[in-house]
Amino acid sequence: MPPLYNPFTPSEIAANPDNFFGRSDELNSLCNSLPQGSVAIQGVVGIGKSSLLSRGLIQMEGFGSEGSAKCVIAVADKDVKSVDEAARLLVDSFVKIDETQKRIKFKIGPFLETESAEIVKNFAEGRHTAILKRLVEEEFLKSILGKDKFLLLAVDEADKCPDILARLVRSVSTHAQHKGVTRVSFVLAGVTPFFQKMVSEDAGVSRFFYRTILLKPMSLEDAGDLIETKLTKVADAAELQRISIEINPEVITKVVRLSGGHPHILQLLGSHLVIHEGEDPDGVIDSKDLLGALRQICFEDRAGVYDSILDTLDIYERTEELELLFTLAEKGFPTHINKRRALEELGEESIKWFMDHEVLAASDDDSYYGLVDEFLRIRLMLRDADSAGAQSNIERAVIRDVSNKWYL
Numbered sequence: 001m002p003p004l005y006n007p008f009t010p011s012e013i014a015a016n017p018d019n020f021f022g023r024s025d026e027l028n029s030l031c032n033s034l035p036q037g038s039v040a041i042q043g044v045v046g047i048g049k050s051s052l053l054s055r056g057l058i059q060m061e062g063f064g065s066e067g068s069a070k071c072v073i074a075v076a077d078k079d080v081k082s083v084d085e086a087a088r089l090l091v092d093s094f095v096k097i098d099e100t101q102k103r104i105k106f107k108i109g110p111f112l113e114t115e116s117a118e119i120v121k122n123f124a125e126g127r128h129t130a131i132l133k134r135l136v137e138e139e140f141l142k143s144i145l146g147k148d149k150f151l152l153l154a155v156d157e158a159d160k161c162p163d164i165l166a167r168l169v170r171s172v173s174t175h176a177q178h179k180g181v182t183r184v185s186f187v188l189a190g191v192t193p194f195f196q197k198m199v200s201e202d203a204g205v206s207r208f209f210y211r212t213i214l215l216k217p218m219s220l221e222d223a224g225d226l227i228e229t230k231l232t233k234v235a236d237a238a239e240l241q242r243i244s245i246e247i248n249p250e251v252i253t254k255v256v257r258l259s260g261g262h263p264h265i266l267q268l269l270g271s272h273l274v275i276h277e278g279e280d281p282d283g284v285i286d287s288k289d290l291l292g293a294l295r296q297i298c299f300e301d302r303a304g305v306y307d308s309i310l311d312t313l314d315i316y317e318r319t320e321e322l323e324l325l326f327t328l329a330e331k332g333f334p335t336h337i338n339k340r341r342a343l344e345e346l347g348e349e350s351i352k353w354f355m356d357h358e359v360l361a362a363s364d365d366d367s368y369y370g371l372v373d374e375f376l377r378i379r380l381m382l383r384d385a386d387s388a389g390a391q392s393n394i395e396r397a398v399i400r401d402v403s404n405k406w407y408l
């Protein structure tokens, strides 16, 4: 059998309008804020920060000449040790400098070239912050952007060097303001709490930021739309290959609930459902495929994420408290932990620790605690069952009918 078409993208960002789902409020908020000032996008790993950043930039750039901005994107890393090195990341994705000819060529805009002995000299001396400051002056902006577009300086993975980025944003933004330039903004994306780290490095930097967007899981409705749309594509593509595939609708509900709307987990679950059905074809994508996917994610694909959380729990001696919390959880997914009982059993300080470390999350109406990532609980359930040589609750839950109380 030829491999099944797999439209899930667990290891790629989703930035194109046709594979980017939900997030309409966040996207509007991003695009409406950028003309007013800089924006920071925060959230846990895999929640969709890079995707929102890219999708936002595509929207701002528009198609053809319609857009309102030109964007430059750089990816920070932990080897960035100075402001000049951070500036260099942006300068490099922005202009190409020809030292012998003393010319600079813009990589964005209508491929302009210009002469600037000063920029070339700064480049040779590694003074990239000075170059970036110069480039955001009106003289250059006019040639790159025309009369009224914005220049967006985007940095992804900002959590890798928040202190240095704080200094870069301050330096470039202050310079732009002194020169009367209002059409340059930064947009930074990174794991929480990178923005708080920037502010603790330099309290004043917050005034350059018009908004911070804290990304939460997608709504369950949008998550359902993602899974259903993509699984339908799998079935349609299979039909063209004369392979018949049915999608058990329960599997969609289960995937959505297990993921809690976390986009990386949605993409992973979806992708493994398809792989599993391809490897062990029975003509229907159902709970059997889901079970294979759960194990794969907990112990392979995202093993590192959970190993690191479990290590942190160990170091802070919180492991037993978490296990106690799970005994308080109602059966089924998404996890519901009674708030009053949790506070009684663990105390306020402990609960705060779990919230601060993004293990626990308060429900929308604040009536119970949920989990930031359901797979932490799933992994512990699978681990306990494996060590007891038993079939775990989670396996029974997944196999059971969704109408069963266990799942509802």
Ligand SMILES: Nc1ncnc2c1ncn2[C@@H]1O[C@H](COP(=O)(O)OP(=O)(O)O)[C@@H](O)[C@H]1O
Pocket (backbone or CB within 6 Å): 009, 010, 011, 012, 013, 014, 019, 020, 021, 022, 023, 043, 044, 045, 046, 047, 048, 049, 050, 051, 052, 226, 263, 264, 265, 267
């Ligand atoms: N709005 C979205 N629609 C569809 N898939 C998404 C969306 N946001 C994120 N994803 C998927 O979730 C995963 C993680 O996204 P990414 O943007 O890399 O997260 P982060 O930068 O927060 O770690 C990727 O597989 C990506 O394809």
Ligand SMILES: [Mg+2]
Pocket (backbone or CB within 6 Å): 049, 050, 051, 156, 157
């Ligand atoms: Mg990212």
